Amino acid sequence: MHPGDLKRFEINGYAQGTTYKVTYYAADSLVTQSQTDSLLAAIDSSVSLYRPASLILKFNHSEKGISVDHHFAVLVKKALEINRETGGLVDITVKPLVDAWGFGANKTTAFPDSAKVKAILKHVGGNKIRLKGEFLYKSDPQVQIDLNGIAQGYTADLLAGLLDKNGIQNYVAEIGGELRIKGHKPDGEPFRIGIEAIDDNDIHPSPLQMVIAPGNAAVTTSGNYRKHLQANGRQISHIIDPKTGYPSQTDVISVTVVAKDGITADGFDNGFVTMGMRQTLDFIAKRGNLAAYIIYKKPNGSIADTATSNFKAIEVK
Amino acid sequence: MERRTFVKSAGLLAGASVLNPSGIFAEAKPAGIVRIGVIGCGDRGKGIIQVLNQLPDKFKVVAICDVLEFRITETRQQNKDAKFAVYADHRGLLDNKDVDAVVISVPLNMHYTIAVDVLNAGKHLYLEKTMTYNIPQALQLVKLVKSKPKQVVQVGHQYRYSPLYYRVKEMINKGYLGDITQIDCRWDRNGNWRRPVPSPELERQINWRMYKQYSGGLMAELLSHQVDFINWAFETHPQQMFATGGIDTYKDGRETYDNVQVMFRYEGLHSMVGNFGATCANAHDGYLFKIKGTLGTISLLTDEGKFYPEKRLLADKGLVDGVTGATRIVWNKEGGSPILPEKTKDGTWYAFNEFYKSVVNGTLPDSNVFTGARTAICVHSANAALYGKMPMAWKPEYNVV
Structure with missing residues (x-):
């Protein structure tokens, strides 16, 4: 097919409390909004903490676990691997810690004291859950899980999968700032992804901090300041360190x-916030297969x- | 003049506070609690009592006053556990030594007289908006309050006490909206704006908002909040005021217009046109408040707000095929982003928390007699333009505020 035959299609929607946008190049509209919407509804009904009848709420309220x-x-x-x-x-x-600090579905008015944190920590840990076949077990009824930190990146993968299945070779699928990219534009130019700048405020539109051309890859960002609460004039992060509580x-x-x-990408990014800059760079150098840019x-x-050196390599100057 | 320009997150405020040792309160009483007398127990007065009841570590309502017996009965029914001293005449309440501070929530025409009595009785004052019934009273009250530096006077433009409105002021001052030229405000309803009257002879006392003798109508009772916010946020006032309107739907004997439109011309750092309108004949817009600049628009409700950057600002993001961001600003379907992550509480809650701080620390409230007078002058000039069918101008003698 001649590159000139490819048209640009864009699907914009609203899911998981955020916006999503799929851009692809094809001869015809091979994927439609009703397909992306129903895909996103399926993942919501599985792992959304805000959907009253979701599987994840069923698990969290269960005594021993449920079939997932x-x-x-x-x-x-994947989460257990990354753990x-x-x-x-x-x-x-x-x-339970996220909830106690007021970042869950219900807001709190007071922060937990050290005794409370200590008590909750007894129910936190990768060894408190076990997946056997399709049954997810929990070690005690108080164990609860939150997949928000990883589900959006996975959702971008699912959108990418839908595009792949329909024979689309060139696309950018984005949900809530998490992206999956494949191929290139019809003129052969790579897809360019901007990284939003950090400002002292979080609403002022400012120039992009950096533009990258990652090729066939996923890009996600975890931030430590958009969602925060204020306590005695001090801002506290919405990312809770599961080791300290x-x-x-x-x-x-x-x-x-x-x-x-x-x-x-999404599975690791929150962890890197907790790790800190120096340790994250060391971790990625040792592990490989990841690139990172840290503010x-x-x-x-x-x-x-x-940034890691492999990240610098994809920067568009 | 403003003591603070920055938002304080009120949601998690610790209740800790220390009484000013200079002894504003000479008598023995529960430590740190400001004892309140409420003059005027209509819907607003009763609503304020409900808010004060939510702040038991700061306030205690000890006395109430209303000229209408049934209002006293209603207030008692709503506060069964409270032991109020009850008065029909406000002067009796002001003689009560247990009252530290007074809330005035009576019809507008009585604001000034009662406020003068409160100040002469040595009490702190929370005076409902609009501050006074006319401009001479506003200027007089400024003079009187200046002569009583130890007494706190806060004017009830409560909405701007919300962290949302502080944030908006900050956004304006930091230039996020660029050069601002247009303000659009509405406060609409589809209804006659009347209260039920238990007996016909009470019509004027209960539906005082309908009559010029008591009220400044929609301008004073509703649009004054937005007028006040603009004055405060931009530290400005209009130079020229134009208005039109009429009794267009409810020809029921009322005197104040049920459909008003006011246009203010502001000059200064931001030279702007402010449009303020209210009708009783269409509810589609309800409360609308938009501030428009070269870089973006702010759209406000009383408890939430959105920021819409101008499209050209998003254009540089259009040069890329996707954006990843720590901010994860969520643009809604219309391309806006929330100003605060969550809805704020009712403005009255924040306003009384601040009133408490001002009383305890002896500081000037943000909504004070000066800003209150400035807004009252705007309201009454607008009404003069509206009912007199002629443009009005800001006069040099108003500059004391």
Whole structure:
């Protein structure tokens, strides 16, 4: 087919409390909004904490666990892998802590004291859940999970899968700032992805911090400041450190991760916020197959950025 | 003049506070609690009592006053556990030594006289908006309050006490909207704006908003909030005021217009046209408040707001095929982004928390006699334009506010 025969199609929608956008190039509209919407509805009914009848709520309210669906199992399996790889810094059983700190579906008016945190920590940990076949077990009734940190990246993968299945070779699928990219534009130019700049405020549209051309990959970003609460004039992070039980207090403001798929990139990014800048760079150097761009706060309070060398390689100057 | 320009997150405020040792309160009483007398127990007065009841570590309503017996009965029924001292005449309430501060929520024409009595009785004052019934009273009240530096006077433009409105002021001052030229405000309803009257001879006392003798109509009772916010947020006032309107739907003997449109001309750092309108004959817009600048638009309800950057600002993001961001700003379907992550509480809750701080610390409230007078002057000039069918101008003698 001549490149000139390809037309640009765009699907814009609203799902998982955020926006999604699929852009693809094809001779005809091979994928429609009703398809993407029903795909997103399926994942919502499985792992959304805001959907009253979702499977994840059923699991959280259960005594011993429940049978889960395919999406749920894939997410849990990956989350447990990443939990082991990060030495427990990424942990989906962190949910009771997220709730206690007021970042859950219900807001709290007071922060938990150290005794409360200690008590909750007894029900937090990768070893508190076990997936056997399609049954997800929990070690005690208080164990609850939160897949919000990883589900959006996986959703981008599912959108990509839908496009692949329909023979689309060139696309960008984005949900809530998490992306899957494949192919290139009809003129042969790569897809360019902008990374939003950090400002002292989070609403002022400012120029993009950086533009990358990642090729066939997933890009996700985890930020430590858009969602925060204020306590005694101090902002606290919405990312809870599952080892200490307290909100993460590292130098990292945001991490952008590039990986082969969204579930991996999104699965790691929150953990990198908790790890801190230096440890994240070491971790990625050792592990391979990931690239990262980190915006962080220096000890003197000024904002700086750094990237792994493989990330620098995809930067568009 | 403003003591603060920054938002304080009120949601998680610790209740801790220390009484000013200079001894505003000489008598022995529960530590740190400001004892309130409420003059005027209509819907607003009763509503304020409900809010004060939610702040038991700060306030206690100890006395109530209303000239209408059934209002007293209603207030008692709503507060069964409370032991109020009850008065039909406000002067009796002001003689009560247990009252530290007074809330005035009576028809507009009585604001000034009662406020003067409160101040002369040595009490702190929370005075409902609009501050006074006319401009001379506003200027007089400024003079009187200046002579009583130890007493706190807060004016009840409560909406701007919400963290949302502080944030909007900050956004304006930091230039996020660019050069602002247009303000659009509405406060519409589809209904006659009347209260039920238990007996015909009470018509004027209960539906005082319908009559010029008591009220400044829609301008004073509703649009004054938005007028006040613009004055405060931009630290400005209009130079010229144009208006039109009429009694277009409810020809039921009322005197105040049921359909008004006011246009203000502001000049200064931001030279702007402000459009303020209210009708009783269409509810589609309800409360609408838009502030429009070269870089974006803010659209506000009383408890939530959205920011819409101008399309050209998003254009540089259009040069890329996708954006990843730590901010994860969620643009709604119309391309807007929430200003605060969650809805705020009712403005009255924030306003009384701040009133408490001002009383305890002896500081000037953000909605004070000066800003209150400025807004009252705007309201009454607008009404003069509206009912007199002629443009009005800001006069040099108003500059004391």
